[in-house]
Amino acid sequence: MSERAIIEVARGAGGGAPVASLRGARSRTAKEAAIGGLLFAAGAVSILTTVGIIAVLVWESLAFFRRVSVAEFLTGTVWTPLFVPQHFGVLPLLMGSVLVSIIAAGIAIPLGLGSAIYLSEFAPERLRRFLKPVLEILAGVPSVVYGYFALTFVTPLLQPLVPGLQLFNALSAGIVVGIMVLPLIASLSEDAMNAVPRGLRQGAYALGATKFEVATRVVTPAALSGIVASFILAISRAIGETMAVVLAAGMTPNLTLDVRESIQTLTAYIVQVSLGDTPFGSIEYQSIFAVGLLLFAVTLGMNVFGRWFLKRYREEYA
């Protein structure tokens, strides 16, 4: 390379002064290394975030567990932290989250899987181009809007059909959370189905299978790891869902399986405490970190499991 070209290249770098000869190479290397370091620092922010989340949750939870035993927290059936006598049994909250997630899964799994099969196997291209963005918009509607929808539309709609349905209830909350996570299942499962090679389908057709048989007995089993992973990730999302549940399911810690009643989820409790004027350092303040730690552990566990499952059971089609 001519010296002139090097000068051109060095000028092109902008920023620093033009380097007139190869003597500049060292400073250029130094600059390159500094930039590499800066870029790495940006990547390291994500590690800091994780460390920060865990440190904050564990630190404040430790303070909480000095006042309430872990056993009482995890096995107690009464949760009354905001009035005396205080009880810190998290099971009612956990049950609330599980109940909402079960309802949501009952809605989102059949509808999401049906949508995925339709989009991947049956939909004509033009219809697909319309349906995909609609599902994307459905996924993009903010949680608080779904909460409003559950409270002002779904519950009044269900009240004549479900006798004894309270204004705040687990059922409406579960239904809208199901609608919220439906697009996640639909798009992840569809991706998994699209990854099934054409040859498998064509082989089945050649053996005389109908479209239905190809979809249910070839494509779905071949994409099963992706489909199951999408279920797990969706349920994890449902457990972490907050505003829809806060607005629609109420704030009543309630160890029940009755979906007509008002309940409180882990997430809704954290919001409830933040709404009040809870002084830093009080046991109520510390309790949100213990609940947050439980929520974080459950959702992280499910996400890690979901992705492990995806990797472990993926059929490789080279």
Place this chain on the structure above:
Amino acid sequence: MSVERHSLEAPPELVARRRRGKVFQYLCLSATLVGVVTLVVLLADVLIDGVAWLTPTFFTEFPSRIPARAGIKSALYGTVWLMGLCALISFPLGVAAAVWLEEYAKKGWLQTVIQTNIANLAGVPSIVYGILGLAVFVRWMVPFTGGRSVISGALTISLLVLPILIIASQEAIRAVPGSIREASYGLGATKWQTVRHHVLPNAMPGILTGTILALSRAIGETAPLIMIGALTFIAFVPDGPRDQFTVLSIQIYNWASRPQPEFQHLAAAAIIVLLMLLLSMNALAIWLRNRHHREW
């Protein structure tokens, strides 16, 4: 062999199989349409409830105990402040992290750890970011952030959208073909020159699309902002990043959680504004994607 076997009619067993297939196809179509219908009903519900309340004063008034005089001025300003700061914080960080992961990091444990970590962070419930923000930005960094301020909210929301932004930027960078990098190296450019002058400009439409989509997620976030204390009666507009604030989504929650029907209507009107903002951001992202879409 019987005569029927030679006719063009399908055997009854195949007819039944095909019929089962048709039924299944329509079941799957109905499942897909549930999502579409829900979206239409949701939009119609919100429009019917709220459109009459979208008066000019709705945009110019502060929240009020009297529904007819209540407006979203402070929430709109707060949302613009929050989004602006969030973009300023998350865009450079996200793009830099993506460049490091795609162009600089050597394949190895460090890259794997960071990549896995980002994927995990994307699945952390937003309220957990709220807890982090409350402990770190509101309490710990109070001399810098001023406590329950716009900057605390923006930092919290930035951490929340960073994983989405990084993953989207990585995809955009990965879509730039290797031949462009090789041509640049072939002319003697350094790594950073290659990235700055060739990779990033070519990846920018994709990165911007991802950024807008990440911010459109941020604009509807509510729970983490309630955690850091944005739910207070705010009848003023923030003057700086250390001021208290409220945002549209919080205002919606505030109104929706009141029993009086007038406040429900206000909530619906504010939802219309929020959804309009959100849809225009999405439209902008799609336009950007289509306009600059390039086949290599």
